Amino acid sequence: MATSTESLPPPGWDREGLDGLLNAFPEGRLSEIVGPRSSGGGSLLLALLARAASRGGLVALVDGADAFDPETAARAGLDLRALLWVRCGGRLPPAWSAADLLARCPGFAAVALDLGTAEGAAPPSFGVRLQRAAAENPAVVVVRAPRHVTGSAAALVVSVRRVRAHWIGAPRRIRLGGLLSEARVLRSRFDPRLATPGRAWLLEWRT
Amino acid sequence: MTRIACLFVPVAAERVKPALLEIALRHSPTVEDGGPDTVYLDLGGLERLWGCEEEIARRLHHAAGERGATVRIGIAGSRAGARFAARAGGDVTIVPPGMDARWLGPAPLALLGLGPEMSARLGRWGIRTLGELADLPSHGLAERLGGEGPRLQRLARGEDATPLRLWTPPAVFEESADCPWGVETLEPLGDLVAGLAEILCARLRRYELSADAFEWTCRLANHAVHEGACAPAAPLADSAAAAALLRASLAARPPRAAVMAITLRARPVRVQISQPRFDEPPRPSPRLLTATLARLSALVDARGIGSPAILDTHRPDAHQMTPFLLPSPQPSPPRGEGRAETGEGAVLAIRRMRPPQLAEVLVAAGTPTHLRAAGLAGRIIAGAGPWRVSGEWWTEVPFVQDEWDVELDDGTLCRLAHDSRGWHLEAVYD
Numbered sequence: 001m002a003t004s005t006e007s008l009p010p011p012g013w014d015r016e017g018l019d020g021l022l023n024a025f026p027e028g029r030l031s032e033i034v035g036p037r038s039s040g041g042g043s044l045l046l047a048l049l050a051r052a053a054s055r056g057g058l059v060a061l062v063d064g065a066d067a068f069d070p071e072t073a074a075r076a077g078l079d080l081r082a083l084l085w086v087r088c089g090g091r092l093p094p095a096w097s098a099a100d101l102l103a104r105c106p107g108f109a110a111v112a113l114d115l116g117t118a119e120g121a122a123p124p125s126f127g128v129r130l131q132r133a134a135a136e137n138p139a140v141v142v143v144r145a146p147r148h149v150t151g152s153a154a155a156l157v158v159s160v161r162r163v164r165a166h167w168i169g170a171p172r173r174i175r176l177g178g179l180l181s182e183a184r185v186l187r188s189r190f191d192p193r194l195a196t197p198g199r200a201w202l203l204e205w206r207t
Numbered sequence: 208m209t210r211i212a213c214l215f216v217p218v219a220a221e222r223v224k225p226a227l228l229e230i231a232l233r234h235s236p237t238v239e240d241g242g243p244d245t246v247y248l249d250l251g252g253l254e255r256l257w258g259c260e261e262e263i264a265r266r267l268h269h270a271a272g273e274r275g276a277t278v279r280i281g282i283a284g285s286r287a288g289a290r291f292a293a294r295a296g297g298d299v300t301i302v303p304p305g306m307d308a309r310w311l312g313p314a315p316l317a318l319l320g321l322g323p324e325m326s327a328r329l330g331r332w333g334i335r336t337l338g339e340l341a342d343l344p345s346h347g348l349a350e351r352l353g354g355e356g357p358r359l360q361r362l363a364r365g366e367d368a369t370p371l372r373l374w375t376p377p378a379v380f381e382e383s384a385d386c387p388w389g390v391e392t393l394e395p396l397g398d399l400v401a402g403l404a405e406i407l408c409a410r411l412r413r414y415e416l417s418a419d420a421f422e423w424t425c426r427l428a429n430h431a432v433h434e435g436a437c438a439p440a441a442p443l444a445d446s447a448a449a450a451a452l453l454r455a456s457l458a459a460r461p462p463r464a465a466v467m468a469i470t471l472r473a474r475p476v477r478v479q480i481s482q483p484r485f486d487e488p489p490r491p492s493p494r495l496l497t498a499t500l501a502r503l504s505a506l507v508d509a510r511g512i513g514s515p516a517i518l519d520t521h522r523p524d525a526h527q528m529t530p531f532l533l534p535s536p537q538p539s540p541p542r543g544e545g546r547a548e549t550g551e552g553a554v555l556a557i558r559r560m561r562p563p564q565l566a567e568v569l570v571a572a573g574t575p576t577h578l579r580a581a582g583l584a585g586r587i588i589a590g591a592g593p594w595r596v597s598g599e600w601w602t603e604v605p606f607v608q609d610e611w612d613v614e615l616d617d618g619t620l621c622r623l624a625h626d627s628r629g630w631h632l633e634a635v636y637d
Contacts, residue, residue, distance in 0.1 A: 018553050026249030038620045041637030042556035056488040058533075067558035069634065070515035075555035080515050084531045086503055095507040101506075105499040107491025116558060117582065117635075138489070150324045162618045165589065173591040176612040179555050179620065179636065205555035207637075 016150040018044075021183055021201045022051055024194050026155055027138045030131040034148050035160035037117050040181030043076075043205040044160060045112055050078040052140065057109025058103045060084040064095035065116025067084045085110075096123055103133035103141050121197035126154030148186075155189040162201070208304055210250040210548055211371070212243070213281045213289035215266060226274040228374060234267060239286075239371035245293075247286055251370055257287065264299040283307050285367035287337070291318050307365020312338030318470055319362055324357070337363035378414060380473040382406050389465035390427050396466055400457065401450035403471040408446035411475060417442035417493075421453060428465040435460055441533040442478050443491030448497040449473075455501035459509040490533060500531065503537035521598045523624070523633065524559055524604050556637050563624060563631035575613055575623060580632040585615035594624070612636075 025048060028119050035041035049059045061068060068086045070080055086102070088095040092115065099113035100201055111134075127150030134141035143150055148157065160183045168177040183201040188194040212235075227246045231238040234257065237249035250263060255626040256261045264280045269280040272473050281292025283302035291314040300308045311318075314337045336342050341363040348356035361367070363476040382403040390396045400423065411418055419442040437456035443449060453471075487584060491499070503512050513528040566580035575587050592611030597604045608626035610633065615621070620636035 002543055030444065036618075037558070037635050037637055038618055039637065040555075042558060043554065047553060047555045058488075058490065066511075066561050067634075068515075069524070069557050070517055071524075072557050073515075074517060076556070080517070081534055083531075085511075085513065085515055085528070086507060088507050089511065097506050098503055101502055103497055105491050105495050107489050107496065109488060123257075125467060159260075165614050165620055167589060167591060169591070173589060175591045176614075176620065176636070203553070204341050205553055207555050 011069065017201065018047060018203055019037070021158070021203070022048055024156060024158075024185065024191070025140050025142065026190055027140055028088050029129065029155035029190070030134045030150060030153055030170050031140065031142045031156040031158070032148065032154040033142060033158050033160060034146065034186075035181075036146055036162075038179070039160045039162045040179055040203055040205055041090070041101055041144055041160040041185070042114070043181075044080065044107050044158070044180070044183065044203065045114060045142060046073055046076050048140065048142060049073070049083070049110055050076045051111060052110040053077075053079045053082040055109065058082050058084065059110040060086065060108050060112070062086045062088065062095050062099045062102065062111075062113045063090055064114055064118060065090055067116050068114065086132045090118075092118055093123075094111075096126055099143070100126075100130060100133055103130055103139065104136065106137045107141075108139050110140040110142065112142045112144065115143065115149070120148065122149040124196065127151040131155070154187065156185065156194075157187040159186050160182050160203075166204075166206075176207050178204060180204050208251075209284055209367075210304070211263065211283060211286055211289040212248050212250050212260075212267065213283075213286070213293040214246040214248070215281065215293035216244045216280045216288065217279065220279070223274075223276045226276055227271065228376070230267060230270045230274065232374075232376065233270070234263065237371050240374045241286070241290070245290060247289065247371055248560045250282065257345075259301055260301055261299070264301065268298060273478075283310065283360070283365065284364045286369075286371075287311060287314075287318055287362050287367060288365045291337075307456060308341060308363075311363060311365050312336065312341070314338075316340065316381065319359060320492045325352075325359075359489075365394045377476065378410070380407050380410060380416075380418070380475050381470060383468065383470040385468045386466060388571075389467055389522075391465045393454075393461055394551050396462070396469075397450075397454040397457060399466075399469060399487055400453045400471060400609045401446075403469070404449040404453055405446040407471060409472045411444040411473060414475070415477070416475040417444045417478045418449065419476045420474040421449065422472045422474070423453070423457075424470045424472075425466045426468040427460050427462055429463075431464065433462040433466070438530050439493065439497040440491075441496060442476050443493045443497055445494040445497075448501070451501040455504040456509065459504055467574065493533065496533065497614070506593075521596065523596060523608075524561070526595050557622065557634040558637050559634050560632055566623060566630040566632045568623060568630040575611055576611065578615060578623065578632075580620070583615070583619065583621070583632065583635075585617050585619065587613045588616050589614040596624075 033041045052059050068091050086098050102111045131153040160181055161179040163182050165179055166177040167173040168175050181203050185194040218225055231246045231248040235248040239247040241247050260282050279293045280299045281289045283289040283292050284307045288302050288307035290301050344358055400556035420438045422436040437452055513531045515526045516529045519523040564580045568575045590611055590613035593609035597607035608624045611623040622633040624633045625630045
């Protein structure tokens with residue numbers, strides 16, 4: 001039973017890893033993380049929030065699907081007292097509005113909107129509105145969605161895909177050890193070099 | 208001539224102290240809170256109102272008795288004299304005017320509340336009583352102890368020129384409005400509450416206070432009582448933010464009948480205003496944050512807004528929401544020292560299903576082989592498990608389930624759980 005059909009990463013993959021990618025998320029701009037479920041997109045978002053909180057900032061998460069797991073977040077180093085968690089119970093319209101409200105409240109280091117696996121379309125001009133809200137404050141504003149929803153408004157679009165799962169134990173698997181995923185910058189308005197075709201970040205997430 | 212009365216409670220009790228302060232304030236406008244077991248009041252000018260000192264002492268003793276407090280009362284020309292009279296004497300002890308020094312002579316030095324260093328120093332000199340301290344030559348005392356020496360000596364002689372530190376009862380921040388016509392909809396009720404909040408916030412600002420909680424009580428037309436409370440993310444005295452918060456809270460939990468009267472209370476706290484440091488990360492202003500939270504609670508269930516706190520249990524997904532409060536500012540660590548930047552943040556996130564979704568799982572040889580759940584179906588190509596998760600067997604709601612981590616043929620990683628009710632999709636790794 002094969003665990004993955006993916007090959008090892010090709011030469012030329014970015015070795016900066018997670019830190020390098022996290023530094024690419026600009027303050028005062030709208031960013032987007034796109035990728036299907038189990039691609040590592042949620043983990044990337046969590047790492048981004050944890051880093052912002054570890055620097056003493058407050059972070060806000062609008063949880064469209066009510067799927068955030070505090071225990072994992074705490075393990076990732078996110079100080080839960082610095083987190084404002086807005087649970088939307090699977091309803092997307094309030095999630096759009098909540099993200100817009102929080103992006104306009106100065107003082108947060110990061111504001112994230114997690115749409116989960118919902119495929120619903122964003123309201124017209126939502127991306128532009130969120131980008132304008134982000135521009136008013138020096139906060140990292142991020143949308144995590146299975147596919148691109150903010151149109152041309154996002155200054156940074158990161159696409160994440162799964163490479164392979166890492167299982168511990170052979171031949172009998174004992175437990176899930178982690179996930180290897182690949183991130184590529186599809187668009188970067190402020191640093192076009194990040195979006196160079198062929199440049200990718202290899203991210204290893206562990207359980 | 209200064210005359211001080213001391214109310215002393217031989218057995219200090221938390222509940223007695225407020226009663227003593229209230230009794231003292233009923234008899235004199237100048238009252239000092241002297242510690243857990245002592246209250247002082249200035250008797251100057253009270254003769255015309257209450258009579259002689261014996262009569263005042265009798266009244267005080269009687270009033271304390273009515274409140275269930277056993278007190279001893281001492282009256283003298285100074286705090287130290289009155290305190291010693293109350294401690295050493297009977298129910299009522301009055302030191303005649305000008306006799307404080309003689310009365311205080313045998314009193315122990317501890318009556319002055321000296322620090323350990325000064326007590327030890329005087330002890331080395333062989334000084335044990337106030338009389339011995341009072342008899343020392345003032346000049347020599349000043350040479351050895353500085354200004355503190357003569358001050359202590361004056362106190363030991365019953366010469367206390369320091370006025371009482373005025374105690375004022377804590378202000379009650381409460382406003383009420385009657386509406387006999389009955390307020391049936393939220394909008395006018397919100398306006399009513401906003402008006403009360405404006406008055407309360409103005410009073411809070413006058414006292415340089417802020418409110419960290421608001422409570423309301425509504426008397427309803429059906430004779431029921433509707434109560435509620437809300438807390439801003441940070442103490443505030445801004446009427447607009449308070450009104451927005453109260454409107455949102457009322458909208459989240461509206462009264463079930465027309466409101467005939469409403470009372471709004473604010474819990475006051477004193478907020479230390481300090482200038483933000485240069486290395487301090489930015490914080491939302493309490494006013495803006497409260498207004499934002501109030502508007503958020505109008506969008507989503509207010510119970511779903513806050514900070515999560517993990518509960519001390521092994522039950523899956525055990526957490527509770529706590530109010531989001533502005534933490535005290537900490538200097539931000541230098542760039543590069545964040546924990547997530549050292550790689551600790553590279554943790555595989557999971558997306559919880561709330562509640563866990565029912566799933567159909569085919570099992571072959573004790574191993575799950577196919578999964579079908581809402582929005583998710585496929586062949587299981589890898590998996591690990593089961594792990595038994597159980598606990599709280601001593602409660603009425605114990606939990607026990609077997610968990611699996613599986614990988615579907617489309618690459619989805621998920622966690623399955625099996626218990627007496629069947630299979631469930633617990634979470635998806637992301």
